[in-house]
Amino acid sequence: MILDMAFKNLIRQGMRSLLNVLVTALIIIAIIFALSLLNGFQAQALRNMSTTDVAGGHYRVPGFDILTPTEWEDLTLPVPQALRHLPHSEKAEVLVQQGQLFPNRRLFPVQLRGINIDQSLLDLPLHTLKNGRMEIGETIPVVLGKQMAKKAHLTVGDTVVLKWRDKFGAVDALDVRVMDVAPMINPRIDEGVVWMRLDHLRQITQRAGEVTWVAVKRPVGPVAGFEFQTVENLMADLLTLLKHDRRNTRILWFFLIALAGISVFNTQILNVFKRQKEIGTLMALGMTSKKIIRLFSLEGILTALMAIVAAAVLGVPFFIWFQGVGFDISHLSETGFPVREKIFLDIKMAEVVYSTLVTVGIMVLMSWLPVRKVARLEPTQALRGRAIT
């Protein structure tokens, strides 16, 4: 009977119930959306880092540090025997050296990154280099990322002087020709980086057969003379950043949940306040306080359940639509996050379930809290509408 009453009360309150349900449903959708968007952002950042740079880890020359360019020239070794036999789909040989570009007579320190052009392990937009000749002619073909090209004021077809030092310390210089300005989805392989064929870089630095690291699909065990850097090591700074992001999301999640709770609490207080006479009447008719509390709490629970249904009805089409268009974050393209211009939701069922359950739990609690007062109401006061002020 109480359930039937609660249901009738809820349905027949019309607009008030509808708004309640709608607000709660929107909060549930907002919570899931915010969490999933961050998941999508993080997943994309990790995936992009992995597919463009890190792969399954690096076998690196011991002591190499990407942040110490002055030591790059001393830290190269021939490709170890254990990695030579790996197919191109499972390894990418990389040589990193210092260089200086002189665009518009300005000095521009750059990282020369040579990569085995036949590799298919990393997803890099370097196809224009593949088509070039093995031998270096009057210019060295290079590819720049969009950010790098923008900062150096270079465009496709430009030639610019490149200066470098070879293995023996001799300084040499030659024009490089920008074959392509490619969209690099990972800023670490864009800003300050000049991409060239590995054989070209080896040739100009006289480091035949040498590499700085070999990116591999999966570890192959210890390799003599090289140290293995795990994915976690190589992405440590990004992972730390994402961890902070997750913490911020938790704060956002908490605020949204609190918002939902306050909204329901406010509604229930208003409900109890506005319905004092009704409560008094129910008491006069012989309904016990416990049953009245149960009635109001049930109304809260039913609101929560209806909100879940509404969230599903409104949320699913919205999420489907959103997956089609994505979220434009091109304004972030100059930040250090390795993300594409659009991100998409990564909906985790566990998060959906616990966010929904927590929202419903909070709603039930917030429905019950103000109604507790009913138990202490004097029927005569309630009938006069003066029990709660």
Add this chain to the structure above:
Amino acid sequence: MLKIQNVSKVYRVGGQDFIALHNINLEIEDGAFMSFVGPSGSGKTTLLNLIGGLDSPTSGEVVFNGFHLNEMSRDQLAVLRRENIGFIFQSYNLLPVYSVYENILFPLLLNKQKESQVRDKVMALVEKVGLSAEANKKPAELSGGQCQRVAIARALVKDPLLVLADEPTANLDVENSHHILEMMRTLNQETQAAFIFSTHDEKVTRFVNREVALEDGYVKSDKVKQPNGELI
């Protein structure tokens, strides 16, 4: 059926004691049709609330049908009201989201009766109070007189021993008041339920068999209708 023994009620208002009832003693028999009359603040509603177990006396005792109300818990009082006492309020106090039919049915559902078993009884009562055509309407769609008829039907549907009506005609015009009082008198005779009104409406006097006048919390007079129709 009802004994009110040395009942006093004191309210604390603004840090000061306000004595609403002074040492009231009354005895009310089964099937009574009576009123508490008096001006505002005389203690009529307070006395009705004490009889109905909605409030408790500061001192003294109310004994209803052998139950000592002072000794009963809130839940026990709720059960007592649910089973034995019907209430009619000045502003009707109908449940706003329920239809006429559902409002009248409600007390029976509270008494754990099944709708299928009492539907005919409820509909008969709806007809008796002249609201068959309005059975599915909500209170907001009814006139004041119609609402009060719903309230009367709701009070009587559970076959109570006692019906307490607080200013039942205060919000009604003369014609509606007359109809309502006539209806209650008829129902009193048919059901043998005792009716006690609180009122300051002199029209009511013509209908009741007994009139207790209250003033400043004291019983000023207690008149019973004589065979000649006079209250003495």
